[in-house]
Amino acid sequence: MKNLYLNYTKLEIRGVTMDFIISFNSDKGTVKSTNEDSLCIKQINIDDKHIVLCVICDGMGGLECGEKASKIAVEIFSKWFDDNLDFIKNAFTDNQIINELRCLINRINKCIYTYGQENNVKLGTTLSSILIKDNKYYLSHIGDSRVYKISDKILQLTVDHNLAASNINNSKNIKKYSNILLQCLGQTKEIEPMFLVGQNKLHDVFLLCTDGLIHKFSDYNLYKVFNYKRLKNESEIQKQIMKSINLVKKRKENDNITVCVISCI
Template sequence: MNFLTAVHTDVGIKKSTNQDSALVMEATSDYGNVLLAVICDGMGGLAKGEVASSAVIQLFKKWFEEDLPSVITSNDPKTLIFSTWEKIVYSANIKISEYGRAQGISLGTTLVAVLFLGNSYYIVNIGDSRAYCISDNLYQLTKDQTFVQREMDMGRMTYEESLNHPQRNVLLQCIGASNLVEPDFHTGQFTSGQSFMLCSDGFRHVISEAELFERLNPYMLNSEQAMYDNLVYLTELNKYRREQDNISAILIKTE
């Protein structure tokens, strides 16, 4: 399988620094092309969120460079991928928490990462950065670890109420600012001609799912330039609609 990719990140209209971090890495192996994509959203309002997001990105970069050969040749890649990612998350949580205490500050980051290997994808997420699959429709692959999502799951809040709830940005956990982090893992199959999108929450707060599908469906993505242009268009639309957060997204098309 071949991949087309595009990455775009923007500081937005309000914040002085971009606390989001993004990573895309690809390798060629005897078992086909392998691609890793990661987005981390350093906590808005917490000091040095960019330090936390960058630290997690670097750990996944190191994992891809050092652990990928054993994953590719494993008889059980799912178990190996998720177990090593879990160790990364636990280690990062401890290190970022210790750094924050030493500096007398609070900092943290969300995480969403996807690995494409063979015909399978593997996802980990913590917080409210998301992964989507886009084919004939827009499918959210991750579930937000947020207060409003929990309330919806418990039947105490409707989706419409969640959109403007004053606590819509309250996370149940994030790396570096939680005593214990429990990542969610997802896996599935993919085929040629699909697109996948990872994004921080700033990319999709004021954009409807219909608008995302219109610009990011695979039929609109004939080249990496077209993919990038559509990410920029949606980013500028976010800013026009007064989105207050940093804005980041990674777009991947399978071929």
């Protein structure tokens, strides 16, 4: 987990009906000297609500620039969560939360873009996040990190904002264009992130990962490794995470690899 910027909070106030097991790990990979990924995890039990936040970012720009971009994104998202916990807990409508997330993502983009302009550097980061409030989740996403929902099947909730996804009907170009991002935070003033609202149930699993995991790992293999039957406790989840990271490293993956798993119990 060398050099990974991690922001982790767990607070227990009262028990709730649905609980979550969360585990994560990160590796700089087989080639890079630094880890440009950043990760934020918040797990709060308060009154009758259980709230979980996971944010995963893959920085780009090389060395300190990539680290800086992903760290800025995670720090701002983390502070927003801490400052707005009452709002998150008491929000009446999905639109209220999505509108807040939209403003937040645009603010993060502006901060990273301004930093690049003021320091004459090019930097950016992907961002994929999931905010869970009991049996409902709110997803924010830009870039090519991914969020999956795994139950009796595996479903990719996010859309890859890269050239490969836009050329999906031309299979010969998918590998060639997979590293060319069409959208990320910090590169342009205007962005079009995606947002999604959905419901989760007992035994659902959410998998968040940077693209270092998925270059060498099919969705079928992800399902085999991360389905609920294999994730009964935190120790087992961590075992499966390390299994997946070590496997892609053996397959010569050269990017940073960060994985976070949330199991609904």
